[in-house]
Amino acid sequence: MDWINFDFSQMLDKIHSFLDQFFNQVKDLADWFIAQVIYLLGKMLYTIYSIFLLLVESIVNGISFVGSTAIDFAQWANLPPEVIWMMHQIGLPQCLSMIAAAIMIRVTLNLIPGVLTRI
Helix, strand or coil: CHHHHHHHHHHHHHHHHHHHHHHHHHHHHHHHHHHHHHHHHHHHHHHHHHHHHHHHHHHHHHCCCCCCCHHHHHHHHCCCHHHHHHHHHHCHHHHHHHHHHHHHHHHHHHHCCHHHHCC
């Protein structure tokens, strides 16, 4: 009868080791799956963030004050052509465009809560 107990004990050990290995593999598979889902969510959020920044960049690039700054001011103030030429030579229209774009960027960034922009 000892040989029956011995074989039964070996069989239980083999079943135990098989189940242990099986559940370790299932746990590893679940860990891998969760890591992949988190990775995909991160990529998805990065893509949404990238699209948002592309949209903001397109809006800021779409606002151009170069054509409507010095010429309109000159027409309003009846400035002589020499003064208009000097304004264009020193880059006043570009300067006003940069200032307007900086103000727009500042206003846009103020819309983002401070919790998200502080590290």
